[in-house]
Amino acid sequence: MKKLDVYLQNVRISKAKQFVKSGDVVLDIGSHDGVMFEQFQGLMEKGVGIDPSLSKVINEKNYTLIPGFFPDVCPPEKFDVITMLAVLEHIPTDKQKQLAKDCFMFLNKGGRVIITVPSPQVDMILDVLTSLKIIDGMAVHEHYGFKPKDTLNIFEASDFKLLHKENFQLGLNNLFVFEKI
Numbered sequence: 001m002k003k004l005d006v007y008l009q010n011v012r013i014s015k016a017k018q019f020v021k022s023g024d025v026v027l028d029i030g031s032h033d034g035v036m037f038e039q040f041q042g043l044m045e046k047g048v049g050i051d052p053s054l055s056k057v058i059n060e061k062n063y064t065l066i067p068g069f070f071p072d073v074c075p076p077e078k079f080d081v082i083t084m085l086a087v088l089e090h091i092p093t094d095k096q097k098q099l100a101k102d103c104f105m106f107l108n109k110g111g112r113v114i115i116t117v118p119s120p121q122v123d124m125i126l127d128v129l130t131s132l133k134i135i136d137g138m139a140v141h142e143h144y145g146f147k148p149k150d151t152l153n154i155f156e157a158s159d160f161k162l163l164h165k166e167n168f169q170l171g172l173n174n175l176f177v178f179e180k181i
Helices: 003-017 035-039 093-106 122-131 150-156
Strands: 025-029 046-051 063-067 079-085 107-118 160-168 173-180
Touching: 003 035, 003 079, 003 107, 003 160, 003 173, 025 035, 035 046, 079 093, 093 107, 093 150, 093 160, 107 150, 150 160, 150 173
Parallel strands: 025 046, 025 079, 046 063, 079 107
Antiparallel strands: 107 173, 160 173
């Protein structure tokens, strides 16, 4: 990852971190290299990351990274928080409602889903930055013009209530925090 990729990733992580409580057990869907868990050290009790780009299970002090897709490879346990940072826009539309239902099943009552999604105009910007080799643009080819407002429909239809919504990075990114009711 290039410096700008890392910067953008760190901004998303810092936005999510505000909604993680001390002692939480965290599931990160699309965990990549587990950098989020490194930044949550001293805050979370335990973490599990799932990512299809991993080639093997990685065990660290208080988190495990698992190759594969959620929920297929998810351990049979409940979590206090599920994060999906820059992930939902990669999920095919016909699988999004099931994703929300699966999140509901793996969360403790009162658990939170923390999601970041880019605004649609970001795809154009990422294409330019990738062609200029300023960013690596991880899986940009999977973007399909996801509309952030659809996040509300996907998760509120699965018995989640919206706790927090904000735009950040000059309105180019969106944060949603839902609670299992």
